[in-house]
Amino acid sequence: MAFKTDIQIAREAKKKPIQEIGAKLGISSDDLLPYGHDKAKVSQSFINSVQDREDGKLILVTAINPTPAGEGKTTTTVGLGDGLNRIGKNAVVCIREASLGPNFGMKGGAAGGGYSQIVPMEEMNLHFTGDFHAITSAHNLLSAMIDNHIYWGNELDIDTRRVVWRRALDMNDRALRQITASLGGVSNGFPREAGFDITVASEVMAILCLAKDLDDLQERLGQMIVAYRRDRTPVFCRDIKADGAMTVLLKDAMQPNIVQTLENNPAFVHGGPFANIAHGCNSVIATTTALKLADYVVTEAGFGADLGAEKFLNIKCRKAGIAPSAVVLVATVRAMKMNGGVAKADLGREDVAAVNSGCANLGRHIENLKSFGVPVVVAINHFVTDTDAEVQAVKDYVATQGSEAVLSRHWELGSEGSADLATKVVDIIEKGEANFAPIYPDEMSLSDKINTIATKIYRADAAVMDNKILKQLADWEEQGYGNLPVCMAKTQYSFTTDPEMRGAPTGFTIPVREVRLSAGAGFVVAICGEIMTMPGLPRVPSAENIRLNADGDVEGLF
Known part of the structure; x- marks a missing residue:
């Protein structure tokens, strides 16, 4: 049986004007800033006007460790949102925006799939409303101002060997991971080592997704540490006097985007930090606004529950003062078989024994999520070969x-x-069994927080940190940053740092290669194993198959 591609289905969507979608949530056309006919930003003045309303119920959608078979977490998020509306509930979906890097690389789009998609699909997976371009520009404005400050006399006495602010680009480009900048003579500045991270790993992205409003945004930007002096004291973004101009560039990007599902239900799509190298959740402002406008808010956290859900629960919920009433854990029969040792080419054949063997990965995620005090429903995302x-x-x-x-x-x-899934989720929420709490307190030491995640979530024997890293963490604690949560940068494919090790392994350690302080975002990043903050393209990138057809339509997006 031949199925339509996601993009074919999206192209046939009967979209409603975005003003009609906003009206479903009580947002008047005066409070929408339209980008064409089918997408808009919600004004800050409207967001301010609903803050005294009660919150709806928050539902987190997460998944097992991703496999090449595909799990469909975003597809399930959208499907659950539509299912809740189908059974008569007022529900809205909140997801992240798509990065160009994976769209042109290997992962593909991030708008759902099949008949559970958010539209407009092509725009969402490409430039959308320009938020990522604004974040990239703001990030690199700071980079330019740091080097410019050094060039014009270095009044702040920055040690050029200790400039920690890297540049950013929303593309997978391994050649830029480590570079030498300012070559070519005196007029180009002082040569030094530098590098690029992908925009979705930028601290500016994290700040935009965690800030409550523009004032909070500018304060957080100002708190970012960009370099150190020779006496090892930090130089902040506000010392470079870049925070005001960066806020101007991010003014429109800070406002959440509203679009619609294929079934014309409202969806907020805003922010996009990766979950393997950043905190992996959509913006606080989108989620908290949605909670004021709907009875049920369905949001997702990136990659598997060991990464995205852990960061959602330990970082986003802690910082935003929100708590989920239920968690939906997405799994597939195909992924269970892969975790049970079946090759991708053989997934079409029935193998109950392999399913049973692979369920250990699912079981570990269930146990982990329950340790946060939240009830868990498993959604088996159906494939026709099941x-x-x-x-x-x-x-x-x-x-x-x-x-x-x-x-x-x-x-x-x-x-x-998805109506049955929606009904089950509502039943669980109405029982009121959620008693959410993060798995570590603010006052725990940074190294103990890293070890807690490594041992309690990944089930490692320990996190391995050398003396240089331990000293760095101790120094940050002395400087007043000890109460921050930690953001683990680790492969998404395994509980370990080895992407090939599926299932629920034991008897391993988590090597911490580097730690970075994101003082503005409000967390410490622990970079583990071989994970890169600037990904590379695969041998055959998706970009090779993306083109315009004779009608001027995009072909090749998933």
Whole structure:
């Protein structure tokens, strides 16, 4: 049976004017700043006007460790939002914006799939409303001003060997990971080592996603540490006097974007930090605004629950003062088989034994999520090759873990296929069993926080940090940063730092290669194993197949 591609389905969508979508949430056309007919930004004045309303219920969608078979976390997020609306609930979806890097690389788009998508699909996966360009520009304005300050006399006495602010680009470009800048003579400045991170790993991205308003945004930008003097004292962004101009560049990007699902239900799409190298959640301002406007808010956290959900619960919820009422953990029969040792080429054949073997990965995620005090529902994202026996094997396993698994066919049927999942989620929320708490307190030492995540979430024997890293963490604690949460940068494919090690491994350690202080965002980044903050393109990048057809339509996006 031939299925339409995501982009074909999206192109056939019967979209409504964005003013009609806003009206569903009580947003008047005067409070929408339209970008064309089908997307808009919500004004800050409207956001300010709803702050005295009660919050709706927050639902987090996360997943098992991703496999090449595909899990469909965003697809499930969108499907659940549509399903909740189908059963008569007032629900809105909150997801992140897509980075150009993976779109042209290997991962593809980030707007859902099948009949559970957010539209306009092409714009969302490309330039959208320009938020990422604004973030990239603001980030690199600071870079330019740092080097300019050094060039014109270096009044702040910056040690050029200790400039820690890197440049940013929203593209996978491994050649820029480590560079030498300012070559070519006296007029070009003082040569020094530098490098690029992908925009979604930028601290500016993290700040935009964690800031409550423009004043908070500028204060956080000013607190970013960009360099150190020879006496090792920090130089802040505000010392360079870049925070005001950066805020101007980010003024419009700070306002959440509203679009619609294929079923014309509202969706906020705003911010986009990666979860393997950043904190992996959409913006606080989008989520908290949605909670004021809807009874149920469905949001997602990037990659597997060991990364995105852990950071959502330990960083975003802690900083924003929000808490989920339920967590939906996405799994697929195909991924269970891959975790059970089946090759991707053989996933079409029934193998109940492999499903049972691979469920250990799912079980560990269930146990981890429950340790935060939140009830967990497993969504089995249906694929046409799944057999009844394989689906039942997953359901039976999940029952042994004290949770329930629900088969969801939203990719194929839209909200009709996710109504059962939506009903189950509402039932669990109405029981009121959530008692959320982060897994470590603010006052715990930074090294102990890293070890806590490594041992309690990844199930490692320990996090391995050399004396240089331990001293750096101790220095930051002495400077007043000890109460910050930690953001683990680690491969998404495994609980370990080895992307090939699937399942639920034990008997390993987590090597911490480097730590970075994101003083403005409000967390410490621990870079583990071989993870890169500037990804590279695969041998055959998706960009090779993306083009315009004879009608001027985009071809090749997933």
